[in-house]
Amino acid sequence: MDKAMLATDADTSESANSYPTSSYSLIxxxxxxxxxIEAIVENPRFGGLDAVVSQRLKDLGFLPNTPIRIVAKGLFGKPPYAVQLGSGVQFSLRLDELQKIRCKAL
Structure with a gap:
């Protein structure tokens, strides 16, 4: 009985420590x-320029399966954020740009 309880406790703690696999906005x-990075998505705030902004982000290296890290946040944790891509290059992104980048936490 105790072994069964230990196995159940181990299973519970293991699932509690696992990270969610859902997609998040970079913000x-x-x-x-x-x-x-999973995808660059549409942001209506850019209006007719959304496709241009999406392409620019891709040109800068914001591509699917690229590692990304939040290096710093602005005053009181608000944007702009300094982000670093897996290649080591850093960028400062505003709120609207952060919302366009969908990613999966590791």
Whole structure:
């Protein structure tokens, strides 16, 4: 009986320590949290320029499966955020740009 309880406790603690696999906006990640970019999504705030902004982000290296990390956040934890791509290059992104980048926390 005790062994069964231990196995159940181990299973519970293991699932509690596992990270969620859902997709987040880059704005939702904590400082120094590492994630993988999943996609660049539409943001209506850019209006007719949304496709141009999306292409620019891709040209800068914000591509699917690229590691990304929040290096620093602005005053009171608000944007702009300094982010670092897996290649080591850093960028400062505003709120609207952060909301376009969907990622999966590691």
């Amino acid at each position: 939702d990640l904590a400082k120094n949290q590492i994630a993988l």
